[in-house]
Each structure stands twice: as structure tokens, then as C-alpha cells.
Amino acid sequence: MVDELLTSRLRLRRWTQKDRGRLAEVFAKPEVWRFPFGRGFSVEETQAFLAYRIAEQATGGWADWATELRDSGRLIGYIGLSVPHFLPEVMPTVEIGWRLDPLAWGRGLATEGARAALAHGFSSPDLHEVVSIYEPQNAASGRVMMRLGMRFDRDTVHPTRGLALRVYRLSRAEWESTVPDGDDVAR
Numbered sequence: 001m002v003d004e005l006l007t008s009r010l011r012l013r014r015w016t017q018k019d020r021g022r023l024a025e026v027f028a029k030p031e032v033w034r035f036p037f038g039r040g041f042s043v044e045e046t047q048a049f050l051a052y053r054i055a056e057q058a059t060g061g062w063a064d065w066a067t068e069l070r071d072s073g074r075l076i077g078y079i080g081l082s083v084p085h086f087l088p089e090v091m092p093t094v095e096i097g098w099r100l101d102p103l104a105w106g107r108g109l110a111t112e113g114a115r116a117a118l119a120h121g122f123s124s125p126d127l128h129e130v131v132s133i134y135e136p137q138n139a140a141s142g143r144v145m146m147r148l149g150m151r152f153d154r155d156t157v158h159p160t161r162g163l164a165l166r167v168y169r170l171s172r173a174e175w176e177s178t179v180p181d182g183d184d185v186a187r
Contacts (some may be wrong), residue, residue: 001014001060001061001062001063002120004065005065005116005117006116007070007072007112008070009069009112009117010067010079010108010111010112010113010116011067011068011069011070011073011117012067012068012079012080012113013065013066013068013151014065014066014078015050015053015054015057015065015066016054016055016066019050019059019075020046020047022074022075023046023066023077024041024043024047024078026075026076026077027040027041027045027046027049027101028041028042028043029101029102030045031102032077032100032101034119035134035135035137035138035141036135036158036161036163045180049138050093053078056082057059061083062080062081062082062083062094062121063080063081063090064078064080064081064082065078065079065080065084065099065117066078066110067079067100067109067113069104074140076100076101076103076105076109077098077099077100077101078097078098078099078100079097079098079100079110079113079114079117080093080097080098081095081096081120081121081130082094082095082097083095083120085129085169086126086132086158086159087133087156087158087159087165089156089159089160090131090133092103092114093129093130093131094118094127094129094130094131095130095131095132095133095149096114096118096121096123096130096131096183097132097133098110098113098141098144102137105140109178110141110144111147111148114144114148115148115179116158118130118170118175118178119179122172122175128171128172129169129170130168130169130170131167131170132145132150132167132168132170133165133167133168134165134166134168135163135164136163136164136165141143142168146168148157148178149170149174149175149177149178150170150174151156151169151174152166152168153167153168153169154167
């Protein structure tokens with residue numbers, strides 16, 4: 001995992017314990033965790049999330065990045081690549097995902113950051129394909145997946161929560177065919 005990815009408007013970077021307070025503010029908003037929980041996170045849940053992410057990034061494997069607005073340095077959530085252990089039927093694979101403050105919605109930031117994460121991921125010779133998983137009611141996430149050039153793979157059900165899930169896939173070849181020349185995906 002690289003320490004940092006930059007786009008024109010975002011900085012994707014490693015998590016630190018200093019992120020706890022701002023992340024708790026973002027994650028407390030019910031809209032942020034509407035899918036799949038229908039509520040915001042408690043401070044304890046946010047602390048557990050952060051501890052897991054810090055441990056995950058320390059392994060050197062795939063991990064989501066803390067995501068900030070470059071102009072202000074304000075933490076707005078996360079974007080990145082991780083392993084979707086919760087859905088064994090798609091394994092082995094890597095998932096592209098995001099979760100942002102509602103104040104950042106509707107500005108193309110999830111797409112911009114996901115493009116940077118995908119560019120980084122597909123620069124690894126070991127990554128040949130990614131998935132993205134969402135609840136079909138979360139149409140905004142589905143639209144981001146389509147803008148990224150992902151294709152529908154399957155409808156399924158979360159194995160323990162019973163929630164309907166939709167899986168999209170993107171191969172390295174498909175990714176390379178969708179990235180415009182000169183696209184500012186990461187520097």
C-alpha cells in the first residue's frame with residue numbers, strides 16, 4: 001500500500017489515530033451508514049473501524065485510504081481497495097469501495113477517488129480484477145460503479161444479514177479501455 005494518492009481535489013492517505021475525532025463526526029451521520037445499518041456509528045464503532053483499518057494497512061495488503069479534500073485537508077471518509085471477506089462467494093478478490101460525508105456527495109468525489117485507487121491497484125501485477133458490492137437501493141453507489149466502467153456480475157444475498165446485494169466487476173483490460181488518455185487519476 002502506498003502512503004498517499006493525489007487527485008485534483010482529493011488526498012487519499014494512510015489512516016492515523018489522529019483521524020478518530022473527525023471520522024466519528026462523519027460516521028455518526030445516519031446517511032453515511034444507511035446502507036447496510038440504517039443508522040450512524042457510535043464512537044466505539046468508529047474506533048473499532050479505525051483500529052481495524054490501521055491494522056489492515058500495517059500488513060501491507062489492500063486497505064481503504066482516509067480521504068481528505070486537498071484544498072482544506074478536511075477528512076471526508078474513505079475510498080480504497082480492500083478484501084470483501086464478508087461475501088465468500090466472490091472470493092478471492094479485491095473490492096473497490098467508498099463511504100463519504102454527505103456534505104461531499106453529488107460532486108463526483110467518489111468517482112474521482114475510486115479512479116485513483118483503481119489506477120494504483122491495477123498498477124500491481126497481482127491485481128487482475130476488482131469487484132464492488134452494494135445494496136440495490138443505494139442507486140448512487142451503483143451509478144459510481146457504472147461511471148468507473150464496471151459491469152454487472154450478479155445479484156446475491158449477504159450471508160449473515162440477509163440483505164440483497166449487487167456485485168459489479170471490472171477487469172484490468174476493461175479498466176485500461178475506460179481510462180481516457182491524460183486522465184488525472186493519480187499523481
